[in-house]
Amino acid sequence: MSAKTLYDKLWDAHVVRQDDDGTALIYIDRQLLHEVTSPQAFEGLRIANRKPWRTDTNLATPDHNVPTTDLTGGVDSIVDPVSRIQVQTLGMNAKEFGITEFAMGDIRQGIVHVVGPEEGATLPGMTLVCGDSHTATHGALGALAHGVGTSEVEHVLATQCLIQKKMKNMLIKVEGQLQPGVGPKDVVLAIIGEIGTAGGNGHAIEFGGQVFRDMSLEGRMTVCNMAIEAGARVGLVAVDEKTVEYVQGRPYSPKGDNWDMAVTAWMDLKSDDDAVFDKVFEMDGSKIEPQVSWGTSPEMVLDVNGTVPNPANESDPVKAGGIERALKYMGLEADMKIKDIPVDFVFIGSCTNSRIEDFRAAAAVLKGKKVSSKVEQALAVPGSGLVKQQAEKEGLDKIFIEAGFEWRNPGCSMCLAMNADKLPTGKHCASTSNRNFEGRQGAGGRTHLVSPEMAAAAAVAGHFVDVRDYL
Amino acid sequence: MEKFVQKTAIVAPMDRANVDTDAIIPKQFLKSIKRTGFGPNLFDEWRYEDVGEPDADNSKRPLRKDFVLNQPRYQGAQVLLARENFGCGSSREHAPWALKDYGFDVVIAPSFADIFFNNSFKNGLIPIVLDEKIVDGLFAEVHAQEGYQLTVDLQNQQIVKPNGDKIPFEVDSFRRHCLLNGLDDIGLTLQQQDDIRAYEEKAKKTAPWLFPA
Numbered sequence: 001m002s003a004k005t006l007y008d009k010l011w012d013a014h015v016v017r018q019d020d021d022g023t024a025l026i027y028i029d030r031q032l033l034h035e036v037t038s039p040q041a042f043e044g045l046r047i048a049n050r051k052p053w054r055t056d057t058n059l060a061t062p063d064h065n066v067p068t069t070d071l072t073g074g075v076d077s078i079v080d081p082v083s084r085i086q087v088q089t090l091g092m093n094a095k096e097f098g099i100t101e102f103a104m105g106d107i108r109q110g111i112v113h114v115v116g117p118e119e120g121a122t123l124p125g126m127t128l129v130c131g132d133s134h135t136a137t138h139g140a141l142g143a144l145a146h147g148v149g150t151s152e153v154e155h156v157l158a159t160q161c162l163i164q165k166k167m168k169n170m171l172i173k174v175e176g177q178l179q180p181g182v183g184p185k186d187v188v189l190a191i192i193g194e195i196g197t198a199g200g201n202g203h204a205i206e207f208g209g210q211v212f213r214d215m216s217l218e219g220r221m222t223v224c225n226m227a228i229e230a231g232a233r234v235g236l237v238a239v240d241e242k243t244v245e246y247v248q249g250r251p252y253s254p255k256g257d258n259w260d261m262a263v264t265a266w267m268d269l270k271s272d273d274d275a276v277f278d279k280v281f282e283m284d285g286s287k288i289e290p291q292v293s294w295g296t297s298p299e300m301v302l303d304v305n306g307t308v309p310n311p312a313n314e315s316d317p318v319k320a321g322g323i324e325r326a327l328k329y330m331g332l333e334a335d336m337k338i339k340d341i342p343v344d345f346v347f348i349g350s351c352t353n354s355r356i357e358d359f360r361a362a363a364a365v366l367k368g369k370k371v372s373s374k375v376e377q378a379l380a381v382p383g384s385g386l387v388k389q390q391a392e393k394e395g396l397d398k399i400f401i402e403a404g405f406e407w408r409n410p411g412c413s414m415c416l417a418m419n420a421d422k423l424p425t426g427k428h429c430a431s432t433s434n435r436n437f438e439g440r441q442g443a444g445g446r447t448h449l450v451s452p453e454m455a456a457a458a459a460v461a462g463h464f465v466d467v468r469d470y471l
Numbered sequence: 472m473e474k475f476v477q478k479t480a481i482v483a484p485m486d487r488a489n490v491d492t493d494a495i496i497p498k499q500f501l502k503s504i505k506r507t508g509f510g511p512n513l514f515d516e517w518r519y520e521d522v523g524e525p526d527a528d529n530s531k532r533p534l535r536k537d538f539v540l541n542q543p544r545y546q547g548a549q550v551l552l553a554r555e556n557f558g559c560g561s562s563r564e565h566a567p568w569a570l571k572d573y574g575f576d577v578v579i580a581p582s583f584a585d586i587f588f589n590n591s592f593k594n595g596l597i598p599i600v601l602d603e604k605i606v607d608g609l610f611a612e613v614h615a616q617e618g619y620q621l622t623v624d625l626q627n628q629q630i631v632k633p634n635g636d637k638i639p640f641e642v643d644s645f646r647r648h649c650l651l652n653g654l655d656d657i658g659l660t661l662q663q664q665d666d667i668r669a670y671e672e673k674a675k676k677t678a679p680w681l682f683p684a
Contacts, residue, residue: 016670017663023645025663027670029681037563039504048657053667056683065502082502082525089504126681133562133586149564149590150506151656159660161667165643167585197489198556201585231559233585254680262680297489318488318554325487416561418498437493437560443522 003272005169006236007204010144010269014127016161026164029126031156032112033060033099035090036418037131041154042093052097053160059121060094061102062087063111064418068381068408074105083419097157110384110410113137113351117221118386120250124239124266129156134351134434136227140220141247142239142269144204147228167234168278170203171271174211176285181468183361184219185353185432185451187211188226189291193301195281200232203279206271207237211285217246218357225352226434229298238270292338292464293436293449295326300436301449302338304466310334329438330446331426339464341448345429346371346378346405346459347441348452350415353432354383358452359391363399365456365470371404372462378405379421381413405459417442430458473595474653478576479622480549483539484613490553491560492587496569500525509565510572514540540573544617552609553580557598558587567591577623579630581606592646593656597625599640625650 004012016025038060045051052058065083075091078084087104094101102108108115113134116122124142129135131153138145152162172191192199205227212220220237227235237243244263247253254262289303300323302308308327311334314320327334332341348354348362359382371378380400382388388410391397397407414421415433417440423429425444432455433440436447450458457467500512502525511529516522518540520533534541540548551570557580558566567590570578576596581603583591591598601609612632613619622631625647630638649656660667675682 017666019645021644023643025660025666027667027674036501040506040564043504043506050657080502086502086504123680125678131562131564133560135562147562147586149562149567149586149593151564151590151593155657155660158657159667160671161660163645163656163660197559198582198584201556201582228560228586231556231584258680262678265678297491322488416493416498418501435491435493435560437491439497439516440493443497443516 003274003276005271005275005277006142006206006238006269007144007167007169007234008275010125010127011166013125014144022165024164024166025161026127027161028129028156029057030121030128031058031153032116032128032130033058033090033153034064034112034132035062035086036064037150038093038153039086039089040150041157042097044154045157050158052099052157055098057160058099058157059116060090060099061109061112061115062090062104064412064416066104066411067419068411068413068421071104071409079420107385107389110387111351111354111412113225114354114383114387117141118250118384120247120253123247123253124243124269129162133228134225136233136235137221137225137351139224139227139234139236140217141243142237142266144234146233167204168202170200170205170232170279170281171277172205172207173209173280173282174207174285175209176211177214178211178285178288181453181471182288182290183451183453184215184222186288186291187285188223189293189298189301189449190288191283192226192230192298193291194283195230197229197297197299198231200227200230203232204234204236205230205232207235208271209285212237213240216357217242218355221355222352226298229434239266290451290454290467292454294330294332294338295323296329296436296438298434298436298449300326304338304454304464306338308332308334308336308338342374342428342463343430343458344376344427345423346375346455347381347414347429347431347433348455349379349381349383349413350433351383351412352434353452354381354387356387356390358432359396362452362456363396365453365467366403366460367399369403369460371459374462375459376427378459379408379414380405381408382410384410414441416440423447430455430464472593472649472653472655475576475595475597475650476626477622477624478549479620480576481545481547482550482552482613482619482621483545483548484610485539485551485553486610488554489556489559492558492563492566493560495558495566496563497523499523501563501565506568507572509569510574513569513573514538547574549574550577550579550621550623551575552606552613553578555581555603557583559584562586564590564594567594567596571596579606579609592650595650597623597650599623599630601638601640605638
């Protein structure tokens with residue numbers, strides 16, 4: 001038998017039917033649903049008079065539109081009537097079709113990509129989809145997970161399968177040891193800076209090497225989450241003892257004999273030693289510096305000690321035009337220092353960086369310090385009710401509040417500003433989210449992607465700084 | 472899904488790389504629970520001077536005159552000519568819905584983001600990948616000639632230029648079949664229910680934890 005990559009193994013285990021032209025029917029073990037990309041899928045089922053193939057594989061929670069302020073009124077606390085209808089629609093659909101929902105007010109409610117792993121609803125070896133591109137996150141557990149559109153949400157509801165063609169294999173190998181103050185977010189931003197936002201198009205990316213082996217599961221989730229920002233729908237990390245330890249004892253995790261059988265199967269979820277990848281990219285982890293994005297695409301990212309590029313130095317006219325447009329939108333001068341960029345808003349949250357470890361890391365920087373008077377608003381938004389509870393148990397909320405942060409309720413919040421948390425026009429935000437596209441955090445808003453530690457340090461300084469000077 | 476066989480239409484040039492789905496349809500319009508009505512908000516932030524809201528009367532909003540789709544010569548365009556990595560970012564199917572609702576049936580680019588590419592086919596929006604040099608040539612021709620039209624012939628997998636030159640393109644045979652015949656994916660898959668059930672029976676033995684009683 002020829003050697004297989006982790007992606008090959010996951011794919012092969014889920015082929016229901018394979019056609020000669022490469023088209024395959026793939027079985028999906030889990031679907032996560034949220035309010036934005038599911039209503040038209042449920043409507044499609046109703047119109048065609050179809051029922052879900054299985055109800056127990058689906059799990060729903062509202063996240064994109066949920067307010068992060070007062071939630072005591074449940075769905076009624078949503079002021080925007082259009083948002084409220086969308087969240088109510090998710091609840092009604094879940095009820096009508098018999099799907100479990102962690103609704104607003106449930107301690108388990110939160111961002112789908114935080115909730116899935118936290119509940120053990122994401123397991124190694126699974127195929128998992130969700131109508132959200134950051135579904136790549138779940139690959140951190142050795143699951144084959146990717147985002148789908150609404151038509152495919154409906155397809156999975158109706159058939160438990162997807163019609164797909166196999167992607168190519170890409171290995172991103174980062175060996176060595178990270179410097180103190182450099183974390184998973186810096187690693188993935190540095191990778192995207194090198195390979196570009198289309199670098200992984202058509203590929204499933206496996207992250208391998210010592211840096212990822214040393215990383216916690218939360219860190220691996222941050223990295224896989226942003227595989228899509230490198231163009232890859234799928235990010236993967238091989239299963240190891242840490243994965244098994246993370247999964248054990250969670251509400252949806254297998255129990256008893258099933259647990260032992262599952263662990264035996266999961267330990268094979270790694271690429272064979274002699275597996276061949278279509279594309280390999282290598283980096284030295286010890287050379288990665290804290291990262292800050294300066295432009296309007298995640299590939300427009302630099303070391304914190306760098307300077308903003310000058311379009312005059314770019315020979316490709318399409319790229320030079322892109323730099324020029326980005327500088328104008330971001331209100332930056334060519335050749336200025338990253339450290340001279342002012343920070344007006346700070347957002348710590350999103351499916352990229354809203355897990356307990358992220359708040360611990362930011363709190364370690366913030367402890368005993370104050371948010372700069374130049375910063376207009378600093379938000380800390382946990383990824384789920386359970387993350388929030390855990391952080392409060394550890395007293396982290398007090399550190400954030402004493403520093404001048406607002407300690408909010410869980411949701412996607414200012415990552416994409418579908419709720420009331422919006423970045424105003426022209427303001428610069430140090431954000432732990434995943435996309436710095438024009439208007440992403442609010443029309444005209446200027447996003448700078450950073451790690452939680454870097455966001456905390458920027459909050460204190462009022463401009464970007466090297467967090468290593470704060471440790 | 473409606474059928475697509477062949478179409479001759481005006482081409483509009485979107486001359487920037489990495490056009491993301493947040494730009495194609497900004498987040499405030501994703502609150503709709505319908506599949507239709509997104510066309511007036513396609514490229515909203517680039518198209519209008521003000522900030523769009525879901526309940527606004529778009530016909531009264533000030534337009535950015537320099538934006539390509541606001542120029543008189545590109546009115547009625549049904550083919551969008553784009554640069555590399557078109558449709559990157561979020562998985563929102565609202566992006567192809569908005570393009571389709573506006574009137575586009577075809578997007579031509581040197582490359583597309585994977586999820587957008589896949590979503591487009593499901594909605595009868597045809598993403599065509601052409602070599603970067605050919606795309607460069609098309610941009611030059613579209614800019615040079617007002618009313619420039621292309622014929623997209625899916626049956627014969629070719630694009631025909633106004634001078635009669637033909638550009639062949641690749642398209643997945645399954646997707647082509649579905650588009651030419653207007654076939655619904657779910658209906659096709661449900662014809663394979665026996666295979667799905669057989670898979671489940673096998674998986675229940677190898678991975679019983681995925682089938683809790």
